[in-house]
Amino acid sequence: MSHFTFAALGLAEPLQRALAAEGYHTPTPIQSRAIPLALEGRDVLGVAQTGTGKTAAFGLPLLQRLAEDRVAAGPRTARALILAPTRELAIQSHESLRCYGRHLPLRHAVVIGGINQSKQAETMRRGVDILVATPGRLIDLTNQKHVRLDAVTTLVIDEADRMLDMGFIRDVRRIVAWLPRERQSMLFSATMPSEIEHLAAQVLRNPVRIDISPARVTADDIEQRVYFVAAQDKRMLLTELLTDRAMKRVIVFTRTKHGANKVAEHLGKAGHTVDAIHGNKSQNARQGALERFRTGRARILVATDIAARGIDIDDVTHVVNFELPDVAESYVHRVGRTARAGSAGTAIAFCDDSERDSLRAIERLVKQRLVVIDHARRTQPRDHAPPPKSRTPAGRRPGHPAPRRREQFQKVLQQ
Numbered sequence: 001m002s003h004f005t006f007a008a009l010g011l012a013e014p015l016q017r018a019l020a021a022e023g024y025h026t027p028t029p030i031q032s033r034a035i036p037l038a039l040e041g042r043d044v045l046g047v048a049q050t051g052t053g054k055t056a057a058f059g060l061p062l063l064q065r066l067a068e069d070r071v072a073a074g075p076r077t078a079r080a081l082i083l084a085p086t087r088e089l090a091i092q093s094h095e096s097l098r099c100y101g102r103h104l105p106l107r108h109a110v111v112i113g114g115i116n117q118s119k120q121a122e123t124m125r126r127g128v129d130i131l132v133a134t135p136g137r138l139i140d141l142t143n144q145k146h147v148r149l150d151a152v153t154t155l156v157i158d159e160a161d162r163m164l165d166m167g168f169i170r171d172v173r174r175i176v177a178w179l180p181r182e183r184q185s186m187l188f189s190a191t192m193p194s195e196i197e198h199l200a201a202q203v204l205r206n207p208v209r210i211d212i213s214p215a216r217v218t219a220d221d222i223e224q225r226v227y228f229v230a231a232q233d234k235r236m237l238l239t240e241l242l243t244d245r246a247m248k249r250v251i252v253f254t255r256t257k258h259g260a261n262k263v264a265e266h267l268g269k270a271g272h273t274v275d276a277i278h279g280n281k282s283q284n285a286r287q288g289a290l291e292r293f294r295t296g297r298a299r300i301l302v303a304t305d306i307a308a309r310g311i312d313i314d315d316v317t318h319v320v321n322f323e324l325p326d327v328a329e330s331y332v333h334r335v336g337r338t339a340r341a342g343s344a345g346t347a348i349a350f351c352d353d354s355e356r357d358s359l360r361a362i363e364r365l366v367k368q369r370l371v372v373i374d375h376a377r378r379t380q381p382r383d384h385a386p387p388p389k390s391r392t393p394a395g396r397r398p399g400h401p402a403p404r405r406r407e408q409f410q411k412v413l414q415q
């Protein structure tokens with residue numbers, strides 16, 4: 001954490017007031033570094049994931065500069081454009097910006113797929129100061145002349161690596177080509193594969209690079225555990241772990257939509273309050289599920305990676321990787337749902353024999369070994385599932401923490 005205050009970073013009083021009301025007293029590291037530079041109009045390349053406070057890092061200077069300029073947005077135009085890969089992230093960023101800017105006379109809009117476009121076109125008719133959009137719907141509305149992008153003075157590309165994963169990079173390039181060349185641009189990405197370095201080089205001019213590496217976020221704030229468990233025993237293990245009352249607010253990640261439905265159904269039958277969100281659910285169903293989870297009416301949210309992008313819910317105590325992701329970076333995104341803004345959290349991974357390589361890739365990425373929990377004594381005997389081959393007789397994978405340390409974790413679990 002930095003020693004600055006928001007006032008010392010140069011933020012205006014109306015923004016400070018909104019932040020104080022939100023209970024933000026100290027800027028996060030990315031905020032301390034990005035805000036003064038972005039206020040000067042510099043381009044920013046932020047290597048940071050969700051959970052680091054990056055929305056406010058780009059949002060606060062953006063709001064302040066727009067309010068200071070006092071230029072009215074022309075019909076169908078936007079003065080600032082924020083591109084987000086998913087509807088959830090777009091809605092959330094839109095809500096955060098509205099909240100931070102609530103004492104400023106700025107107009108906001110969000111343009112996303114999956115819902116009727118006529119209301120969005122209607123909002124855009126008068127023009128807005130800040131438009132948060134997903135690429136596909138923005139291209140549709142621009143092609144239909146409901147939106148014009150030739151007055152954008154600030155561009156933010158959020159979660160650029162996820163744009164890449166989801167196949168949106170061409171759409172992003174197309175949108176950028178419609179913008180004025182003279183503008184301020186900021187790009188945020190949790191990881192920097194070469195395609196994103198490339199995109200950043202094309203979009204940004206002489207940027208400052210701010211690196212808040214994901215490995216640091218996971219290593220410092222999140223306790224990461226792994227259970228070696230046969231695929232067919234995962235549901236039983238999950239139900240058993242959920243008897244632990246410390247698991248107050250839990251997100252369970254599955255690899256597939258079908259898998260998410262199955263796990264949610266199983267937990268529902270076991271008497272848990274649970275919802276599933278994935279790409280096959282309507283936008284309304286997704287928002288409803290998030291709301292139930294946010295307000296605590298559902299203790300468990302079962303989600304696929306894409307649906308979970310941008311979920312920003314405080315006090316998620318545990319993230320369960322019911323299946324490990326194919327892409328190691330997704331693990332970092334998943335576990336970043338807990339331990340947000342500095343609070344502690346626990347990430348639990350279930351690893352079956354077929355997922356050993358994924359686990360190794362994750363451990364390489366986060367630069368640490370996950371703590372192995374031996375659950376043999378906590379589950380029923382499994383004569384059909386012998387222990388994984390690479391384990392030592394003590395039930396420990398080579399290089400993993402010694403049994404004494406494991407026992408400490410078991411004690412914690414059994415409390």
Ligand code: AMP
Nearest residue numbers: 024026027028050051052053054055341
């Ligand atoms: P983000 O990385 O933008 O998704 O933000 C992660 C979470 O941190 C959100 O719940 C924000 O509301 C919260 N947050 C952002 N900045 C601060 C801050 N300076 N102090 C406390 N919480 C913050």
